[in-house]
Amino acid sequence: MKLLNLDQVSATTDKVIVIGGVEYAIVPISVGTFIKKTKEAEEYVKAGVQDPLREVNIILDLISECIPAAPRYAIEALSLPQLQKIAEYIQRDDVDGAEDVEGNG
Template identity: 30%
Template sequence: MKVLNIDAIVSTTERTIKFRGVVHPVVEMSVENFVVTTTDAERLEKEGVGIRSQVIGTADAILRSVPSLDKETLYGMSLNQLTVIYRFISGEDEFEDYENVVSDEEGGEKK
């Protein structure tokens, strides 16, 4: 008999976001989070909504992936910071526009 051990599949890359000295863990995207995020994105695209709705949708996706980050803190960030966080939680690791933004560990070398 063959057994597929799904419990053995764990993310090997822990991601965190550091903002104002506080480290916030990034939760690996669940199927439910993916469905909600893509449904929202498809709805926004179909409706042709404005930038306000797009920013709110991006913020909501970040809050689902970084549960320790509160809405007030997130809404206090710049749009540029919001965009970079969204790219990071989406799996992007290369940020050519910025030096020393992504490191292997806190205080570590740039990836």
């Protein structure tokens, strides 16, 4: 018998983000959250109405899911360019401003 124990497969990344001097690990987005956020974004685009508040909340929710240890108020205190940079960093590795650093252990 072969067994693939997904409970032992780590759902982590080696990405970390610093907000207010505190390091927070970025975790991969779950499939369920990805589907939910993709549907929300599609509905927003289909509505054809610009709603900056809704757009920012979609981004904030996604970032909060991927950086669960970061308090929501810390994320909300960031600027819009910072939020956009975080969203980009979550999706890709080659983001301007991201640097390779040695592990602390």
